Amino acid sequence: MIGSAERWERRLRGLENDLMRRRTEIAGHDARSAAIDRQILNLAHLRETAMPILRALGDLPREAPWGEWLGHLRALADLAIRDREPLLVALAELEPMAPVGPVGIDEVRLVLGGRLGRLESSPKSRSSGCVFVTTPHRARGMAFEVAIAPGLAERVFPRKLTQDPILSDSERHRLGGALADNERRVAAERLALRLVAGAASGRAMFSYPRVDLDQGRPRVPSFYALEILRAAEGRLPGFDELARRAAGEGATRLGWPAPRRPALAIDDAEFDLAVLDRLVDADPDTTTGAASYLLNANEHLARALRTRARRWLRRWTPADGFVDPDSAAIESLARHQLSARSYSPTALQNFSSCPYRFFLQAIHRLQPREEPEAIDIIDPLTRGGLFHEVQFLVLTALRERAEVPVTQENLETASGLVDAILEDTAARWRDELAPAIERVWNDGIDSLRADLREWLRRAAHDAERWRPDAFELAFGLPDRAQADPRSSDNPIVLPGGLKLRGSIDLVERDPAGRVRVTDHKTGKVRAAKDFVLGGGKTLQPVLYSLAVEALLKESVYAGRLYYCTAAGGYEERTAVIDEPARAAAREFVSILDRALAEGFLPAAPDVRECEWCDYRRVCGPYEERRTALKPRQRLEPLQRLRAMR
């Protein structure tokens, strides 16, 4: 066990708090909330199962007599192992050692390691027979209808025998001959072969691997294989003859694990592969329909094969994503129309990258499974959340003290405030999240502090021009804990009928009364310098600006992405909200609206979009190549969107 049971308890609680926090943050996203609820439930199950085991492990003594150890181990087995009978039998065998000790855990592991590593339970009798897998020496005295000995290859069985490098055979002889030497080792190997052969009451089968999979080289049978044939047939064959006989009909090959003749297949998969093997290079004119049995073998396989084939046709079909749906699918899409539910800009951005990605993420709400990762940095989501929270609290505190904007005069006080608020907030998050590695957490907070201080320094430099007015101005996110008082619980309806939800990091004004909307980014710069919608992939500045206009009833001068950390080099990208920008937003809404109304959301990835897409496992590896074969005409609106600045 790493750490103590208390540490595990703390970490699990931290993880639960983290999940709860994320669920609150994404309130309104049904699918993501449901996924997080599932994780919270799984976490509860994990805690219920693991914590008693961890506590029992934590209660193990440092040293104790064997009798006490056996008691602890039985209790542990009760908690952790379902089929514990063989284990209890093995522990019972150690009962005579109860008074011996005290011994430590290392000795207990040493004694039990070998025993528990090869626990065998006798097979229960079944009408169809059963298989018992064991070593030759443990088959001593047993009888089986069929005995199978695999691995009769050179250096495998018998093993390559070498003298002990520390205690050679001659030294062993000098010590009196009680120690094993090569002669005895050879005898033991021969005995093993005899034990297998002797255990067979009906048939004995011997085999050898023809290929060394590690080295990619053919393997040579051992002379045991030759001896067996001599015993069976009265004649000693040569290695060549044996290899020829072994390579007969039933042999499988590297890269195509099936025999040459389908009749020799041992299961369905081998059979299919054996049939397909013949078809791969066959003349299609003479073999048409030869694999058609696959279509009748299983209805799901038939559907999958047909769908796969259709995806490569040079026309759009329902196999290409969400394309030309039936009336029931169109009906169920009605509640996802732009005016029927709200969307975040992040979800909408997926449409331009690939309409099918948008469909899977925003409509099907398919989420990639979270994989555990090595913790060598604070994860970007936590870092971003912490960064935004500290920014919000700092700006709110400064406003309450009438110290907004930050200028060169109050910069030092404001920096002190950043430190104090970061310390408080980080301590609270740390208690809630119980980070696994203290150093990683502290390093992350240090770099956050440096980023926040630099953000503040630059804000002071800019104070003459832009003055903060609203922070975390939210709309359509009713459960948001930290939001500007002017926020709205309802989504904003933009021109064209798009219902938008989100939270705007910062709204500022300049001395001329112009309004600027800012979205803070904590990652690397992604947007181009002269963007408006960035081909439909950078929607926040323009859409958020239009949302502010609707919410505050005044016009916005510009929308800005501010990469306000060292990772983003404190660069900014600004889109002026002029008539072309408004027209671009309307055009975007109308293209997406039409695609949703028609039910045309195909897999049509933009260049290299599949490379890092979460849904690659759904689509497969050839989407860019495959969709390049499709007619471009129906993609024309999408291409127009992608071509927008």
Ligand code: SF4
């Ligand atoms: S893998 Fe490619 S085709 Fe599939 S959803 Fe992602 S971007 Fe679209």
